[in-house]
Amino acid sequence: MNIERIKKIGIVGAGTMGVGVAEIFAEFGYTVILYNRSQAGMQRALERIQSKGAVDLAPIEKETDTAGAKIYTTHDLTELAQVDLISESIAENLEVKQDIFRKLDEICDAKTLFTTNTSALSISQIATAVSHPERFAGMHYFNPPQIVPALEIIKGESTSDATCEVLINLAKQMKKQPILVQKDVPGFVASRLQFAVVREALHLVEEGIASPADIDAVVKHGLGLRWALLGPLEIADLGGLDIVNAVGSYVAKSLSNATDSPKVLQDLVAAGKLGAKSGSGFYDYPLGKARALIADRDEKLLEILRLKSRDAS
Ligand SMILES: NC(=O)c1ccc[n+]([C@@H]2O[C@H](COP(=O)([O-])OP(=O)(O)OC[C@H]3O[C@@H](n4cnc5c(N)ncnc54)[C@H](O)[C@@H]3O)[C@@H](O)[C@H]2O)c1
Known part of the structure; x- marks a missing residue:
């Protein structure tokens, strides 16, 4: 499939991520139809877009050819029948995502590319809801998606190379930095790296080794400052692999190896x-x-x- 064929984008879910993703596509000249199931949620989304004045809006019940309008809004999923690509950003729940893709599979053309913005769920499992899983992939944005360039393209078990290629080219066309995740593992690359840091940070809090504010300070004023310019493996090369190896052999055994979400996190959520x-x-x-x-x-x-x-x- 050819990237030139992609002109109309359906965004499913107008929450934190969906609105930002809609803005990116609109900024690069795609016609966007933003679907949200609730009126109240859509209203909040429209206020967010309008407050930035970034794109022209035509809040409509039915699509029209209003000149200059790039983001159309709807509460009716069947309005997405003619889109070339779906980007889904609804609740992070396997059954909920499968359910919406089952409906979209009936509504959309067989050639439509389906993508999910799941942060960690299995692409292959979500794709069981559609009849062409070779055209289904993960397209995982970073919050705020309209600003952060990195974009993970995740290959599910049945995703074709052609689908990945189109999505990578699409990402490049929108000045994003695509990262191909070649195996569908929980959390892909970004969420795994991020959670590894969060798990150790909370382990340090639980052990009374440092306060949350001091841990955040280490990242904001130290590690994270460098990470904006160099990846952890580049930093290892610059520091010297013999040093990193020595630190690793001493530190690794005292790191958290918890296999569940940290207790302090579970307690806060329960409260x-x-x-x-x-x-x-x-x-x-x-x-x-x-x-x-x-x-x-x-x-x-x-x-x-x-x-x-x-x-x-
Ligand atoms: N927030 C982040 O930092 C971030 C980053 C990358 C990816 N993601 C992923 O993006 C997705 C959305 O996250 P978000 O932060 O935008 O969430 P959100 O709660 O801000 O928005 C979710 C939207 O989905 C809608 N929705 C929920 N259940 C639905 C259903 N059954 N049918 C139709 N619509 C439904 C809600 O009305 C809401 O508009 C999740 O899969 C999340 O893991 C989030």
């Missing part, structure tokens, strides 16, 4: 402390704090990207 969205987690979020943090994060991320692209050119 309804879900982080910024519930007002508290490891830290407290009085009204407006999370919004300000996100705005500050996005502004600085764009600044870092500008700096990186200046160096590249």
Whole structure:
């Protein structure tokens, strides 16, 4: 299949990720139909897009050819019948995702490419819901998707090489940095690396070795600052593999090898402390704090990207 054939994109789910993904495709000239099941959720999504003034909007019940309009919105899944590619960003739950793809499989053309933004679920298992699993793949964005360049393309057991190739070319066309994940393992590459860090961070908290704020400081002012420029294996090369090997042989046995989510995390969730969205987690979020943090994060991320692209050119 040819990348030129992809013109119309169906985004399923207008939450944190779906809205950002819709913005990327619209920015690069694709016609986007954004589906959300609830009116209230769609309203919040529209407010987020409008507040940025980034794209023209035509909130509609039925698609029209309004000149200049790039994101159309709908509550009716059958409006996605004519799209060339689906990007799904609904709840992180296998049955919920299979259910929506089962419906989309009946609605969409047999040539439609199906992609899921799951952070960790099995691509192959979600793909059992569709009749052409060779056209089904993971397309995993990083939050905020409209800013962060990395984009994992995950090959399920039945995903064809041709599908991966189209998605990689599509990602490049939208100035993203595609990463091909060749095996469908839980968490792919990014969520595995991220959770390995979170697991050890919470192990350090549980053992009373450092406070959450000090652990975050190590990453913000040390490790993470370098990671914006060099990957961990490049850093190992620069530091000297003999040193990394010596540290590894001494430290590895004392690291957390927990096979479940850390207890401190389970306890916070059970207490309804879900982080910024519930007002508290490891830290407290009085009204407006999370919004300000996100705005500050996005502004600085764009600044870092500008700096990186200046160096590249
Ligand atoms: N938030 C992140 O940092 C992040 C990053 C990468 C990938 N993801 C993945 O993207 C997906 C969405 O995450 P999010 O953070 O945007 O979630 P969210 O809760 O902000 O949005 C989910 C959206 O899906 C809709 N939805 C939920 N269940 C549905 C159903 N049964 N049918 C139709 N619509 C339904 C909700 O109405 C909501 O609009 C998840 O699979 C998540 O793992 C999230």
